[in-house]
Amino acid sequence: MSFQKLDDLGHRLEALGHALAILGADEATHMAPGGGEARAEAMSTLAGMAHRQATAPEIADWIEAAGQEDLNADQKTAVAEFRRHYINLTCLPSDFVERQTRTRMRCEQLWRETRPKGDWAGFLPALEGVVELAREEAARRSDVLGLGPYDALMEQFDPGNRTAEIAPVFENLKAFLVDFVPNALEIQKKKRAKNPLRPLSGNYPVERQRELGLTMMAAVGFDLTRGSLSVSHHPFCGGVPTDVRITTRYRTDEFLSSLMGILHETGHALYEQNLPHEWAHWPLGRARGMAMHESQSLFVEKQIGRNPAFWEWALPVVEQHLGEKWSKDEILAHVHHVERGLIRVDADEVTYPLHVILRFELEQDLIAGRLEARDLPEAWDEKMKAYLGLSTIDTPQDGPMQDVHWPSAAFGYFPSYTLGAMIAAQQWSAIEKDIPDVNEQFARGQFEAVNAWRHEKIWSQASRLSTPDLIEQATGEPLNAAHFTRHLEQRYGA
Amino acid sequence: MSFQKLDDLGHRLEALGHALAILGADEATHMAPGGGEARAEAMSTLAGMAHRQATAPEIADWIEAAGQEDLNADQKTAVAEFRRHYINLTCLPSDFVERQTRTRMRCEQLWRETRPKGDWAGFLPALEGVVELAREEAARRSDVLGLGPYDALMEQFDPGNRTAEIAPVFENLKAFLVDFVPNALEIQKKKRAKNPLRPLSGNYPVERQRELGLTMMAAVGFDLTRGSLSVSHHPFCGGVPTDVRITTRYRTDEFLSSLMGILHETGHALYEQNLPHEWAHWPLGRARGMAMHESQSLFVEKQIGRNPAFWEWALPVVEQHLGEKWSKDEILAHVHHVERGLIRVDADEVTYPLHVILRFELEQDLIAGRLEARDLPEAWDEKMKAYLGLSTIDTPQDGPMQDVHWPSAAFGYFPSYTLGAMIAAQQWSAIEKDIPDVNEQFARGQFEAVNAWRHEKIWSQASRLSTPDLIEQATGEPLNAAHFTRHLEQRYGA
Structure with missing residues (x-):
């Protein structure tokens, strides 16, 4: 039964999400200062696992098939929300996501360095790269969702x-x-x-x-x-x-x-x-x-x-x-x-x-x-x-x-x-x-x-x-x- | 290159191990009392993921092939220890592990209940089940490792x-x-x-x-x-x-x-x-x-x-x-x-x-x-x-x-x-x-x-x-x- 597969996937993603949430809170409250590098590596590996599991191609089939199954009202709503999540997660090609992640992380690092000095000129090239990719992201999301580009970005949050x-x-x-x-x-x-x-x-x-x-x-x-x-x-x-x-x-x-x-x-x-x-x-x-x-x-x-x-x-x-x-x-x-x-x-x-x-x-x-x-x-x-x-x-x-x-x-x-x-x-x-x-x-x-x-x-x-x-x-x-x-x-x- | 596959596997297992170690320490020190059930579920799901990844059948091939690759001394020793771990993890069939886990967990629960009262008679049947499976475990490990049954059990720890x-x-x-x-x-x-x-x-x-x-x-x-x-x-x-x-x-x-x-x-x-x-x-x-x-x-x-x-x-x-x-x-x-x-x-x-x-x-x-x-x-x-x-x-x-x-x-x-x-x-x-x-x-x-x-x-x-x-x-x-x-x-x- 396909709904059962989605339900099982939900449990696996919940476990990884639980770990990431507690590791994140722990990092800000109780982690030893020297633990940051290994923590960052562990969290990014776990986040990668979660992303791979949440975007596996077969999930599209499960969602499709679950729509045909005899489900109660809650389960039907659950499938609809699984679908919305899956589309939001998979509407960007993974090579784009990697490119954007690198650009974004470099820009955040640069922001931390240049902001205290108010060094706009030093910050601008990195921000331009981020804006360019944000436009591309908006266009790609817009294509998939049939929304205006800015609406397609807001859709992730609300x-x-x-x-x-x-x-x-x-x-x-x-x-x-x-x-x-x-x-x-x-x-x-x-x-x-x-x-x-x-x-x-x-x-x-x-x-x-x-x-x-x-x-x-x-x-x-x-x-x-x-x-x-x-x-x-x-x-x-x-x-x-x-x-x-x-x-x-x-x-x-x-x-x-x-x-x-x-x-x-x-x-x-x-x-x-x-x-x-x-x-x-x-x-x-x-x-x-x-x-x-x-x-x-x-x-x-x-x-x-x-x-x-x-x-x-x-x-x-x-x-x-x-x-x-x-x-x-x-x-x-x-x-x-x-x-x-x-x-x-x-x-x-x-x-x-x-x-x-x-x-x-x-x-x-x-x-x-x-x-x-x-x-x-x-x-x-x-x-x-x-x-x-x-x-x-x-x-x-x-x-x-x-x-x-x-x-x-x-x-x-x-x-x-x-x-x-x-x-x-x-x-x-x-x-x-x-x-x-x-x-x-x-x-x-x-x-x-x-x-x-x-x-x-x-x-x-x-x-x-x-x-x-x-x-x-x-x-x-x-x-x-x-x-x-x-x-x-x-x-x-x- | 097979060694690289083992190396990558090591990083994934390290990330899951990191999460389990911090979640375990957090549970005993900072977790809210009502968080136990969800924590147990998350940890057992993560432990299951780690076990499945660490015991995948293709790892045997990677270990075999890595042995033929041009590796430095550290890498060779690493492969030998990968092999030892893999054998210890896979020498019990998974249906046996599941049976033993259930028996063991029931016995631990019963132990917590009966120990304060010194209720040996209430505890004994569960312990008998554990001992029986421990004998079976020792025999199975003994077969694979070529050691005496008790030595095969000690081998896991030292x-x-x-x-x-x-x-x-x-x-x-x-x-x-x-x-x-x-x-x-x-x-x-x-x-x-x-x-x-x-x-x-x-x-x-x-x-x-x-x-x-x-x-x-x-x-x-x-x-x-x-x-x-x-x-x-x-x-x-x-x-x-x-x-x-x-x-x-x-x-x-x-x-x-x-x-x-x-x-x-x-x-x-x-x-x-x-x-x-x-x-x-x-x-x-x-x-x-x-x-x-x-x-x-x-x-x-x-x-x-x-x-x-x-x-x-x-x-x-x-x-x-x-x-x-x-x-x-x-x-x-x-x-x-x-x-x-x-x-x-x-x-x-x-x-x-x-x-x-x-x-x-x-x-x-x-x-x-x-x-x-x-x-x-x-x-x-x-x-x-x-x-x-x-x-x-x-x-x-x-x-x-x-x-x-x-x-x-x-x-x-x-x-x-x-x-x-x-x-x-x-x-x-x-x-x-x-x-x-x-x-x-x-x-x-x-x-x-x-x-x-x-x-x-x-x-x-x-x-x-x-x-x-x-x-x-x-x-x-x-x-x-x-x-x-x-x-x-x-x-x-x-």
């Missing part, structure tokens, strides 16, 4: 996302934010004039912050019997659904960046921990995509963790762990701080989407051939000035060299971040209707109802639906930026 | 070890110890009458013990950039040569058991860290076998860590970390404590070999069919009374149920422990000749010369020689129990 639907949404959001950011900053300035920011005490021992983080993780639903919290240089959520590894890093002079980071990664972890166990070895059993994943992390960080009602409950918990008493207004002044900046990863929720929209626009132009890599510094600077009033023309390390995504050839990924923020806000609107006292629940430290809602609508769905269909089924309407702009207006407006 | 050579050595050692143990106890009693044992203070915080352990590990040669120390329920040395994971467990009422355990595992780790890097992906590049591995751990624990000269240097280090001042005699009274006991893993270096010899004798009788599993409690009790003057007839949990080795079908493994102790003593004798001031060096905390000796004679040899040949090449003579008995007489005699 199945069903289309430029035609996203571009106008982003256009409206941009128009809103270009006005809203200065307003929000003006309002913040007036508030601060009346109530100056109370500085953090600067004495937050790591062990106490860790205990606070664990308490908050558990409170918002993280299952500590199926996951853990460690330290790494770059925070991440990794591991496997039965053993989710989240990490943070601590500063002893403040506690909010680590705490908010922990809540963010906890959002990713909740999605992973609550995926349907019985589908774990099928592609169908995975989280839907990057935008939906980001919506879950942002939901916990922004809709829960930066919600004033949450702090009714959280302030005594903070006091208990850190020995410091704050009023709600005092802490919210920190939690809702807005500031124009050059660096995406440091941005607050008001300015962040402008960083993403800038990249979304430039990426489309790059892939379409309307923009060349060599013209990026000027194009970036022009948009940066228009959207955030800042210039990067003399500091390319804060401009087109700031992220690893382009050297890594991950074109089509950036939109997921802001789509995630919009989906999170849209979920919040739906939840406010379905659970009218949700804020009162948060103020009491109760997150069960909101988690039950998300479990039913999002987590248990895994990859059953495309990203747009999942949004619509979960929230009752297609992606609508109005929920996000309303959220920003309520939190940061007059 | 290539070249033969009962004909070991049995008389053990016989002499037993005769020596049966007299020596009561003498050593009498001497200890007299010493204690004059100088009563100074009790440990019972206040040893874990973090300080850990720092002490790390300091000692580094001092005796552990490379902390290529390994680490964690906590686990059962101490072990795992991981990979570039990232060796050793573990311990701490009691706050005393520090010596953890410290000696750390030194023991450090001995294993030194062997792994110093294997030839360029052979890492060949069977040839692995440590020689269990007896040689145990000799390296026992060397660090007993020849270094329980050596009076070592404590000249170690006492101020202990004082610095634990804030407690000891005289050398006071600490050595603890470090050299001798006591007759029922449990092998709790035994000191004087009584330990008798536990092993007892099992070695019973195992040979079991495999030869001269003894049945049902008669084990009486046979065990008889030897226990004769060798250590203790009875286990009413407590089978302290007798034939005490170790996991038999339920796991690991017959032929026990001798390695005492062979390791003898090899460690024999190495020490050779080192005393080659480095006459070795004790003075230890007293100054200098371990470089002794490590250089072991690097040249043992570690860098990896699996080039059989166990007996490696012993002879390293120490200048075949296995000779006189070094071990002399060691015991010097340390525990009059």
